[in-house]
Every structure is written in C-alpha cells, then in structure tokens.
Amino acid sequence: MKLLRPFRTIQAKLIIMVLLLILIALQLIGVYFISTMKNSQIDLFTENLDSQAQLLTVMASSAIAKQGESTIADEGSESQLAQLVSNLFNISGAEAQVLDASGRVLTTSLEEHQSYVGRKNTSLLVSRALQGINDNTEEIIDTDNVRKRIVVKPVMNNGKVVGAVYIVASMKDLYQTVERVNQIFVTGMLLALGLTAVLGILIAGTITQPIKALTRQVTAVAEGRFEERVPVLGKDEIGQLSLAFNEMTDRLGEALSINEEEKEKLSSILSNMSDGVLATDEIGQVIVANRRARAMLGIENPEGRTASECLDIDKTPIAEALEGRESTLLIHRQPSEDEENLVFRVTLTPIRRRDKGVVGSIAVLHDVTESEKLEQTRREFVANVSHELRTPLTTIKSYAEALDDGAMEEPPLAERFVGVIRSETERMIRLVTDLLHLSRFDSRQSQLRRQMTDLAEMTEDVVDRFSLQLRQKAITVRVQVDPGLQKAWIDRDGIDQVLDNLMSNAIKYTLDGGSILLSARIIDPRHLSIAVKDTGIGIPKKDLAHIFDRFYRVDKARSRSMGGTGLGLSIAREIVRAHGGSVGIESELGAGTTVTVTLPLTQEGSEHP
Numbered sequence: 001m002k003l004l005r006p007f008r009t010i011q012a013k014l015i016i017m018v019l020l021l022i023l024i025a026l027q028l029i030g031v032y033f034i035s036t037m038k039n040s041q042i043d044l045f046t047e048n049l050d051s052q053a054q055l056l057t058v059m060a061s062s063a064i065a066k067q068g069e070s071t072i073a074d075e076g077s078e079s080q081l082a083q084l085v086s087n088l089f090n091i092s093g094a095e096a097q098v099l100d101a102s103g104r105v106l107t108t109s110l111e112e113h114q115s116y117v118g119r120k121n122t123s124l125l126v127s128r129a130l131q132g133i134n135d136n137t138e139e140i141i142d143t144d145n146v147r148k149r150i151v152v153k154p155v156m157n158n159g160k161v162v163g164a165v166y167i168v169a170s171m172k173d174l175y176q177t178v179e180r181v182n183q184i185f186v187t188g189m190l191l192a193l194g195l196t197a198v199l200g201i202l203i204a205g206t207i208t209q210p211i212k213a214l215t216r217q218v219t220a221v222a223e224g225r226f227e228e229r230v231p232v233l234g235k236d237e238i239g240q241l242s243l244a245f246n247e248m249t250d251r252l253g254e255a256l257s258i259n260e261e262e263k264e265k266l267s268s269i270l271s272n273m274s275d276g277v278l279a280t281d282e283i284g285q286v287i288v289a290n291r292r293a294r295a296m297l298g299i300e301n302p303e304g305r306t307a308s309e310c311l312d313i314d315k316t317p318i319a320e321a322l323e324g325r326e327s328t329l330l331i332h333r334q335p336s337e338d339e340e341n342l343v344f345r346v347t348l349t350p351i352r353r354r355d356k357g358v359v360g361s362i363a364v365l366h367d368v369t370e371s372e373k374l375e376q377t378r379r380e381f382v383a384n385v386s387h388e389l390r391t392p393l394t395t396i397k398s399y400a401e402a403l404d405d406g407a408m409e410e411p412p413l414a415e416r417f418v419g420v421i422r423s424e425t426e427r428m429i430r431l432v433t434d435l436l437h438l439s440r441f442d443s444r445q446s447q448l449r450r451q452m453t454d455l456a457e458m459t460e461d462v463v464d465r466f467s468l469q470l471r472q473k474a475i476t477v478r479v480q481v482d483p484g485l486q487k488a489w490i491d492r493d494g495i496d497q498v499l500d501n502l503m504s505n506a507i508k509y510t511l512d513g514g515s516i517l518l519s520a521r522i523i524d525p526r527h528l529s530i531a532v533k534d535t536g537i538g539i540p541k542k543d544l545a546h547i548f549d550r551f552y553r554v555d556k557a558r559s560r561s562m563g564g565t566g567l568g569l570s571i572a573r574e575i576v577r578a579h580g581g582s583v584g585i586e587s588e589l590g591a592g593t594t595v596t597v598t599l600p601l602t603q604e605g606s607e608h609p
Contacts, residue, residue, distance in 0.1 A: 014207065015200040022196050026189045034185065038178045045174055046137060046149060049167055052096075053153040056165045060098050061155050064106065064163040094169035097121065098155075101162050103130060121166055125152040129164040132156075139171070147171040210238045214245060226253030276344075276365030279351070280307045282358070284318050296344060296365055297333075307363055311346060321348040321361035330368075343372045392424035448491040448578055455488055455520045455530075456481045462499045463518065466507060473512045482521035485528060488601060494575040495530075495599075501568040502532040502595050509593070510536035526601055527581075533594040539587040547585060548573045572597075 096109040097116065103126050105116045125136040129152040136152040148170050155163040213230050220228045226249055230242040270277055276293030278286050289302045289310075297310055308315045317327050331344040344365045351360040399417040408414045459479045463470075470477055499518075506516050517533040539547060548569045573583050580600050587593035 014204040018200045030185045049151040053151045053165045053167045057153045057155045061157045097166040099164040129154040278363040281360045324350045343369045392428050395424045452487050453492045476515040478517050480519040498572040501572045506534035510534045529598045531596045535592040538589040
C-alpha cells in the first residue's frame with residue numbers, strides 16, 4: 001500500500017490520466033495508420049503483380065498458341081517466351097512461369113528454377129486459371145518463413161484457354177517497410193509520452209500547488225491558525241477559489257473570535273452570577289453548571305447527572321420544561337443538622353432551537369433564604385409586638401374596668417390597681433422606647449457621641465448601679481481592667497446601655513450566691529474586649545444562634561415575668577456594630593454564660609473604622 005501512495009496524489013492522477021489518454025489515442029491512430037498503410041501496400045503490390053501478369057498473358061498468348069499448334073516443341077518459341085518473361089518481369093525476389101494448357105511449365109524467370117521447365121504445376125490456383133477463372137490470388141508462407149504473393153492468370157487466345165501465367169513474388173520488403181514504419185511510430189509514441197509526462201508534471205504542478213496550499217490552509221484553519229493566507233497565483237478558477245477561501249478564513253476567524261468573546265462573557269457571567277444555573281440536554285441530564293449552583297446544591301460535579309437528582313425534586317417539572325412549559329417552584333434544603341434550612345426559588349425554562357424545537361432546559365436557582373427569613377422575621381416581629389402590647393393593654397383595661405366598677409371606693413385596693421396600671425404602662429413605654437432605638441439603628445439615624453472614657457471608672461459605675469440587686473441575691477462581682485487599658489474613644493452612653501443589659505441578664509439568670517466577672521482587656525494593638533461572665537443557668541446550645549434575635553427569649557414565661565422585652569440583646573448588638581465591633585457569646589447549660597464585646601481602639605479625631 002505504501003508503494004501506491006505516490007499515485008494517490010492529484011498530480012500523479014492527472015499525469016497518468018493524460019498519459020493514458022495520449023497512449024490510447026496514439027495506439028488507435030497507430031493501429032489505424034499501420035493497418036491502412038499495410039493494406040494499401042499489399043493492394044498496390046497485388047495490383048502491380050496483377051498488371052504484370054496481365055501484360056505477360058497478352059504477350060505470351062501468341063507464343064503459347066504457336067507452340068500448341070506444333071507437335072514438337074519449338075525451341076525458338078520457348079526461347080522467345082523465356083526472353084519475354086525475363087524482359088517483362090524484373091521484380092526482385094519474384095518468379096514468373098508460363099504454363100501451357102496442361103499446366104506444364106514452359107519457361108520461368110529464375111535461372112535456379114530452370115529445372116521446373118517441362119514439369120507440371122499442380123497448384124490449385126493454376127487449375128482454376130486453366131478453367132478460365134481470372135481472379136486467382138493467394139498469400140502464402142514458404143519453408144523459409146517468408147511471405148509470398150501468388151497471382152495466376154489464364155492465357156486466352158481466340159476465347160480459348162491456351163495456358164496460364166504463374167507469378168509468385170516475395171513480400172519480405174513490403175513487410176520490412178511496414179515493420180520500420182511501426183518502429184518509427186513506437187519511437188515517436190514513446191518520445192511523445194515522455195514529452196507529455198514532462199509537460200504534464202509542469203502543467204499539473206500549476207494546478208496541484210494551489211490545491212496543496214489550500215490544503216495547508218485548511219489544516220491551519222482546523223488547528224485554529226487564521227493568520228495564514230493562500231497565495232493567489234492567477235485569476236483563473238483556482239485563483240478565485242483562493243480569494244474566496246482567504247475571505248472565508250477572515251470571516252471565520254472573526255466569527256470564531258466573536259464567538260469566543262461571547263463565550264468568555266457568558267462563562268464570566270455564569271461564574272460570577274449570584275444565582276445558580278443548571279443547563280440540561282434533551283433528556284434532562286446536566287451539561288453545564290456554574291460555580292454558584294455547585295455551592296448551593298453542595299454537588300462538586302453535577303455534569304452527567306439528571307436535573308431532578310441534583311435538585312432533589314420530582315421528575316415532573318423537568319419533563320414539563322422539556323416539553324416547552326415554564327414553571328417555578330420553591331425548594332427547601334438542609335445541608336446538615338447544624339446548618340439552617342436553605343430555600344431556593346427554581347425557575348425552569350425550556351431551551352428552544354429554531355430547527356429542532358426544545359433541545360434542553362435551564363434551571364435558575366435563586367437563594368431566597370434571606371428574604372424568606374426576613375419575611376418570617378417580619379411576621380414574627382408583628383406577632384411579638386402585638387403580643388407584647390396586648391398583654392399590658394389587657395391588664396390595664398382589666399384593672400381600669402375594675403376601678404370603674406367600684407374598686408375606687410376601696411383606697412387600698414384602688415392604690416394597688418393603679419400601681420399595676422402604672423407598672424404595665426412603664427413596661428409599654430420601655431418596649432416602645434426599645435423599638436424606637438432599633439428603628440433608628442435600622443435606618444442608620446442613630447449617631448454615636450464618642451468621648452474619651454475611663455474604662456475602669458465605667459465598669460465600677462456599672463457595678464454600682466446594680467449593687468442593690470447584687471446584695472439581694474448575694475452575688476459576688478469582680479471587676480478586672482487591664483492595667484495598660486485606661487481610656488478609650490467610645491460612646492459612653494451606648495456602651496453603658498450595653499453593659500447594663502449584660503449585667504441585668506447575668507443577675508437575672510444567676511442563682512443566689514453566684515458570681516459575676518466584669519473584665520476589660522486589650523486583645524491586639526487595635527482592639528479591646530469587655531466581657532461579662534456569670535455562673536448562671538446557661539443557655540441551651542440550640543438557642544445560642546438566635547439569642548440576639550429580636551423578641552427571642554430562651555424561657556419566655558420567666559423573661560416576661562421579669563419585665564424583659566426581648567429586645568435588650570438586639571439593641572446591645574446594634575450599638576456594638578455601630579462602634580465597628582462585634583458581640584460573641586459562649587455558654588454551657590448549668591455552668592454559666594460569657595458575653596464578649598469586641599471594640600476597636602479608635603483614637604480621638606480618627607474616622608470610624
């Protein structure tokens with residue numbers, strides 16, 4: 001097969017085709033020419049022999065007739081015939097015989113065949129001629145393998161056959177001439193084929209070279225190299241093809257460049273989208289998934305899996321999308337036991353192609369966990385506010401109705417009812433005040449009034465404010481302030497409110513005889529921390545994540561009975577955040593709780609970090 005590879009090229013095929021066409025044409029021409037020439041020469045040779053024989057019959061007619069009239073052969077007449085034959089018939093390599101009516105040889109033109117004289121010629125042609133048949137011609141091959149032509153003519157005298165003329169001539173020279181012509185033709189044909197091959201190579205090269213250049217360009221384009229160009233060598237069809245291909249290469253390169261640019265844009269958009277995107281094929285298997293979708297679904301390699309499996313939903317919505325119908329659904333997903341439930345809004349849209357209809361679907365995943373959480377928080381907030389306001393209002397209404405029904409006439413009872421009404425009113429005032437505080441923080445209308453504050457003095461003041469409650473429950477308080485920490489640039493009133501809330505909670509949930517530690521220290525060159533640690537009842541682990549939520553109470557009944565609104569820790573967190581700090585809580589059920597407030601060490605005149 002390797003030997004045949006050079007003959008598979010267009011150039012070789014063109015050359016071979018031209019050579020075969022010329023060879024066939026020359027062969028047909030040669031066969032026709034040589035055959036025609038050979039037949040013409042043979043006909044001419046035969047006609048020459050025939051005319052010689054005809055002439056000889058005319059001239060030998062009277063001599064044969066005279067000899068036939070004598071009973072004894074006349075030597076003069078035989079000599080006359082011999083002289084006539086030798087004078088009239090001088091074809092090289094030919095023999096002429098004159099026969100009498102019985103077929104006996106009277107004379108011959110060849111000296112070496114004089115022994116034939118007097119013998120009878122038994123040739124079939126002679127018999128035919130003696131019968132008066134004029135057309136007697138035959139071609140033979142003698143013992144020397146030489147082709148000879150025999151012509152026999154009857155000799156007529158007064159309408160009677162008196163003898164015959166027998167001529168046999170060698171055709172060797174004729175066939176040698178034909179052979180030489182054949183050799184000349186073969187030599188010319190070989191020269192013509194050789195010259196044609198050379199010219200064919202040159203001419204085929206002018207065709208195949210541009211084609212090879214086109215092939216190289218096609219290979220380069222297939223490999224992504226669009227900068228190469230096909231040389232235009234003329235204005236013929238190949239030149240026009242080269243021009244068209246160069247233009248096609250330019251347009252294809254531009255189209256691919258635009259396609260790559262659009263693909264990069266799409267890839268960048270998909271990668272940086274806040275929504276997850278899954279694209280499926282016509283059978284619902286995922287073929288494209290962006291980074292956000294992998295993170296939202298917690299699947300590293302979703303490609304090759306079904307969309308219903310990745311989304312953990314029923315197959316019906318995916319099937320409807322593949323049938324051309326759009327749909328939207330909510331998916332609730334809990335990654336693990338310790339993590340919160342995630343909520344996704346999934347929009348399923350079919351992918352349509354103009355010539356094939358629906359060829360896949362797109363699933364867009366939008367994380368609505370926060371919005372659902374905010375909506376839930378809003379509902380809980382409204383419910384909590386309504387509940388917190390309804391309880392004191394109900395109490396106030398009940399006691400006011402009791403006073404109206406006659407309790408006013410009993411001073412001790414009326415005084416106690418008025419005290420309850422006053423207490424519930426103050427509770428509502430505290431609740432509304434806390435709500436106003438949170439509203440200002442939410443709307444960023446609350447402004448800090450920073451001042452240089454002595455932290456040791458601030459912590460001692462906090463303890464002094466709760467000294468009565470501490471003595472009532474026999475709780476021991478220790479204050480530890482880092483010696484290197486003296487003053488800080490903070491909002492004194494805001495931090496006092498934070499520490500008051502933390503101390504109040506610590507006292508509320510610490511049993512009699514317990515202890516509380518209030519400490520302040522520097523944790524790094526840019527931050528300080530203030531911690532309140534108690535030995536109270538602690539907080540269950542499941543409640544720690546929600547302890548700073550608004551209206552959240554671990555023990556709702558006890559907290560409400562102690563006068564709490566459930567907003568203290570929320571306000572404290574907002575105040576600390578306004579300072580650029582953070583609040584952390586650690587607790588163990590039955591072992592106590594530690595709340596740590598981290599604040600930046602902002603210098604006077606500096607900007608908020």
